[in-house]
Amino acid sequence: MTTFLQNCFAGLALGSTYALVALGFVVIYKSTGVINFAQGGLLALGAYLGYTFANNLAIAFGVAIPLACASAALVGAGFERIVLRRMVGQPPFAVIMITIGLLFVLEPLITAIWGFDNLQVTNPWNIQTVEAGGIVFGVRDLWTIGLTAAVVVAFFLFFRFTSLGLAMRATAFDPEAALAQGISARRVYAVSWAIASALAALAGITMAAGPGGLSPSIGFIALAAFPAMILGGLDSPAGAVLGGIVIGLAEALTRGYQDQLFSWAGDNVSIIVPYLLMIVILLIRPYGLLGTKDVRRI
């Protein structure tokens, strides 16, 4: 029982990270109809910027996080402004390939600047743990979960109560009608990219602050967040959070019970669990758990 709960906690922490990244996907997809494959690159960029602020410039960690998020947001908005804006109205193939192209440019840039070495981020949490009821909680994991919860709440409040949030919902619902009402679609698109990049950066920093440290492969987690987004539904923020947690739990539980239950499936089977789950969900509910049914069948 303790092992199970311990694994569940690990899954929850991992799932929070997935949720943050998936939320970023959904924000961009909802308002612009683009799935941003470059999210992983933005995540890594945010993490490395956080490292630079906290370690090289010796800025307090609490300040370094928002700074890194803001810088990543600028880069994301810049992508939208310089590249993606030219692609409005192009077929999905072209737009997807553009974002993949951006990812493939961003990753080598990051390794060129920061190198391939594993870096240790100084952070206030270190590897401290708290023990309660026989379960060991990593303080960093608790912070990740707490930060995610706070961000998710802020996210929903933003869309519910601010005029910019309302404008973004309107644009997502019907861009032309929104334009006719005087909403600046340009601003909405730029803000969507900025928000998504900031979310990715936050996910990146919380991951980098962990015991694993910071290495170029950190962006890989964003690819595993795709299944989370599909599971929840492409256009549902609540689904992204739910999907993230489900995928995180599934992955952590598989890893925890690998030796006993999944030894037949080969080493590191937990890495592909998100994709297997995704394929199952696509066969049963192609639009995800909470997504809008708009996948046409012919």
Next chain:
Amino acid sequence: MPKPHRNVVRDYAQDLRLFGSPMSKFGLALMIAAFLVLPTVVQDDFWLSVLIYAGITAVGAIGLNLLTGYCGQISLGHAFFIGAGAYVTAKVGGDFGMPFPLWLLAAAGIGAVLGGLIGPFTLRLRGHYLAIVTLGLVFLGEHLWRNLDDLTGGNSGTSVNADVAIGPVDFADLTIFGESYSRNQGWFWLVWALVGLVALLVKNLARTRPGRALQAVRDRDQAAEVIGVRAGRYKIGAFMVSSAIASMAGALFGSYQQFVSPDEWNLLLSIQYIAVIIVGGLGTIFGSVLGALFVGALPALIDRYSDVIPGVQTSVGDSGFISVFALNQAIFGLLIVLFLVLEPRGLAGIWLRIKTYFKAWPFSY
């Protein structure tokens, strides 16, 4: 009736000719001459190997272009099928010792079966969804290749000892009229002959009924269904043919390289193929070959001249700031972005513009 000017096309049959105009006939003759003579002029092993890799890439790219360019289906999973082809060759051509035509067909067959298994997903999913599923396929494949030790040799890889002889003609050890040729020369002829064969096959597929059906499905699948095209059937069919060709490319790749490991079938390979068809031109066979020559040869060239290019790190601890691998990746990414934004029709589009300019000359404006 007087003989028309050569540019006039008077009926559909003329419009559909493969090599109609005198210019394209001349071009074809030029290509065949280059194909026959090139290996005897360029005898350097490095340059021949670059051309061979480009040829293998061209085969796979033509397959991907059929799927993406003609049928409009996104696939990031091309690397999976290429890997499958290589392993089938290691098994069928190497361990079972089957002759060349048989293992090539076996690889194509397995590729078609695998494509047929993935195909049904393309019916329910489109655009973004399909991209993500095929992305998952790369990771599932990588897991399989690392764990199916008997077939793939696990992480340490497996050697591929398939021979490339058709009857008495062994391409790895060619002797014509008493003149013997090196392995790379033989392979050049073999690979580029196959490029020609596959190109002809797909070109014919594209200009006949199924090809027009594919393009109808690409442009608007629901409308295609309404006018009587069985869109679902064509989508699965395109997937099967495309993955069969990809597996053939993988089979050639494995057999030429004689050794393969799971690290090779990653997302970067898929993206490289996509870069090839985007740079070359979506929906054109000629473009796939152009793209393969341009993009497919890049990694080998960068690897060879890495010590000349400033800032490139050739070994660990070198002063350069970017590794050969990272530079390749960045170039693929940059090419994709630049071509999609600035020249969506690719090199084939540029070529077409040049051609039209000279056709209209001196009345160009």
